[in-house]
Amino acid sequence: MKKYFLFLILPTLLFAQEFKFGAARGLFMGIGVGPRFPIGNFSESQNIGVGFDVTFSYADNELLPFFLYTNIGYQHYPGRQDFYKRTDYSSLSSNVLVVAPGVRYYFPPLIESVMLLMPIVDAGLSFAYFERSHQFKLDRGKQNYVEETGKFGFHIGAGFSMFLLDVITYYNFLNNNEYISVNFRATIPIFVTF
Numbered sequence: 193m194k195k196y197f198l199f200l201i202l203p204t205l206l207f208a209q210e211f212k213f214g215a216a217r218g219l220f221m222g223i224g225v226g227p228r229f230p231i232g233n234f235s236e237s238q239n240i241g242v243g244f245d246v247t248f249s250y251a252d253n254e255l256l257p258f259f260l261y262t263n264i265g266y267q268h269y270p271g272r273q274d275f276y277k278r279t280d281y282s283s284l285s286s287n288v289l290v291v292a293p294g295v296r297y298y299f300p301p302l303i304e305s306v307m308l309l310m311p312i313v314d315a316g317l318s319f320a321y322f323e324r325s326h327q328f329k330l331d332r333g334k335q336n337y338v339e340e341t342g343k344f345g346f347h348i349g350a351g352f353s354m355f356l357l358d359v360i361t362y363y364n365f366l367n368n369n370e371y372i373s374v375n376f377r378a379t380i381p382i383f384v385t386f
Contacts, residue, residue: 245263
């Protein structure tokens with residue numbers, strides 16, 4: 193875990209510098225929650241999970257309508273009952289810590305009069321740290337263990353934003369751990385200058 197933490201923090205420290213873009217800038221924080229749907233090989237052993245995340249995004253008038261962001265999230269996936277019936281497992285659960293930097297693009301609003309409703313697309317890289325608990329049926333004579341792995345991947349998403357409230361569906365690719373996530377996110381400004 194320590195080596196992954198160092199790997200994630202080191203680039204931030206090396207490249208940390210003051211932004212010098214345009215005159216109007218903003219830093220925003222979003223809190224999201226939603227279901228996680230395993231697909232492919234991942235869905236054979238894991239059931240629908242839940243996840244929540246915190247997103248920090250940066251906007252600049254010279255970058256608009258693009259926003260740069262980093263997302264830090266936690267997910268939990270319980271095992272499938274039918275998987276337990278056909279295997280030696282009595283329990284299999286996955287806890288996942290995800291760090292995902294990316295870029296979000298805001299299209300022109302579809303609605304402006306009653307409320308602001310903008311289509312958005314989103315893409316970025318992902319790093320996931322998996323902690324998977326393997327527990328076996330007592331009569332099988334197998335030793336329980338905890339597996340820890342790190343995986344790199346990417347995510348792409350699309351949805352709608354009311355600027356302070358977003359609904360986005362993502363396809364998340366991690367080798368043998370692909371999933372679809374739906375995020376309901378509330379965003380608040382932390383710092384804005386003009």
